[in-house]
Amino acid sequence: MASRPRMMLPLAKRVNSTGSANIVKFDQDRARATRQRSQASDATGPAGGSFAVGQAFNDVAISQAVSYVVEVLVGSTPYSLLVDTGSSNTWVGAGKPFVPSASTRPTGDIVSVTYGSGSFTGFEVIENVTLADGLNLPSQSIGVAAQAMGFDGVDGILGVGPQDLTCGTLINNPKKCLSTVTDTAWDLGLLDSYELGISFSPSQYVDQKNGEMTFGGVDRSKFDGDLSYVPLTTVSPASHFVGYDQSIRYGDMGSVLDTAAGILDTGTTLILIASDAFQRYQDFTGAKADDDTGLLSITQEQYGNLQNLYFKIGDIDYALTPDAQIWPRALNADIGGAEDGIYLIVADLQSDSGRGLDFINGMSFLERYYAVYDIANSRIGLAKTHHTDDETNHLDSQ
Structure with missing residues (x-):
């Protein structure tokens, strides 16, 4: 079966430094939380952490010096989400509030993740998520933040790391692991291959388009x-x-x-x-x-x-x-x-x-x-x- 054409989405650089040595501290705090998260997982198993045939699609992201973000449609509302290979939960509500849609289905579960440089706690919903034109996930688990700290300038996170990082992030269902957006797209047969391509380039300006993320393949022009x-x-x-x-x-x-x-x-x-x-x-x-x-x-x-x-x-x-x-x-x-x-x-x-x-x-x-x-x-x-x-x-x- 022939593959469908890839969907290309642009990325741009945004610097959002709010204080002296902010970038170094942000990265070091994140590294510390990364070590602590993995130690918790080693101690209790992948489900016990307390933190907690288709097509290739290219997603557009924005760099803000400490992160890159992508425009994602959740329900019928667009959100700017930080693209993160170091975590796997997808959630919204840090900046722009979550807007329920006709497809929103609350699960009753509470979700919480600590990143070192920030954290969020909220509730899980099943929602229609569109990563790109033609890459629509009709029943994606996402978090809706009731509290979020450390995410100025973005609306949440698009987690594209290993699925095991979602295990233990549901407070009242700690043994459950969640499907990442990449997992869901693959399970739905929307991707040619089970992989994620990442392309960025040096940038001299704030908000300069300088990257691309590809679901289900690679962009050989990059x-x-x-x-x-x-x-x-x-x-x-x-x-x-x-x-x-x-x-x-x-x-x-x-x-x-x-x-x-x-x-x-x-x-x-x-x-x-x-x-x-x-x-x-x-x-x-x-x-x-x-x-x-x-x-x-x-x-x-x-x-x-x-x-x-x-x-x-x-x-x-x-x-x-x-x-x-x-x-x-x-x-x-x-x-x-x-x-x-x-x-x-x-x-x-x-x-x-x-x-x-x-x-x-x-x-x-x-x-x-x-x-x-x-x-x-x-x-x-x-x-x-x-x-x-x-x-x-x-x-x-x-």
Whole structure:
């Protein structure tokens, strides 16, 4: 049976920093909650955590420095939802209130998830959810927030991580796991393949369209060459998420992080690495901590000497060029930085290596490499893009 045409939806960048060092703190708090969530799951099993033949569809998202969001129709009301591979519950009501429709069916269950940088508690409903034109989920479980904290500028979350992350999020039904939107679309036969493609690019402006999410396939126009796949890691706690193994080295100066498990996360802006690895990276670069942003800062001369940072994933070295290792200078003011400052996007995970979650490759990595989360085959694919070697971040602020 012939596949249907893919549905393309645009993504855009939005910076929503509300205070000094906000981005670093947001990412570190999220990392802490990620570790705690997985430890709870390890202790009680996947259903005991206290946190809690078709077509490919491309969904449009918006980056707001700490996240990317997508426009989703819930019932008959559009919502801007944060796209999150690090969680799996979909919910609304953080910004725009939930508007019941003729298709709304309350279940009577209470749902609650804590993210570290925020949380929500509300009630579960079964609702008609439209992710894209032609990708309609008529009976999708979603949460409706009665209370939500830490989600300024978005209406909720579109959770596209592993289904196990939904287990235990129903307070009065803790052994139940919920179908993610990707699971539902696959079960309904709407997708060609059980996978999720993720494409972003560097951006110099707030609200600049710069990405795409593809349900049920990949968009070959967004990457160069072939995808290279690695299996999902079996090392806990990274194994509870979209996790894999990698090592990191700095140019020809040596290892930053020996082979270790970590995760790919669209809900994280920066690249976080274990504290001992972070110290080695800081020593190699000569960077100094900046009190205003919380990031590492380097001089123009140090930038000129900056070497590639290599992420070895499988048999492939994925390089972040010097330009890819710095925050876009045109957006320095949005993070409380100096107009002429140069800030590195590698930050401290705040835990030493060897704990099973030693890195988080966030959006700063995904803006340079195409990724596919192949759920059916328990693997992750990566490829270079037209933007891998872009030299845009170092441009002076406008």
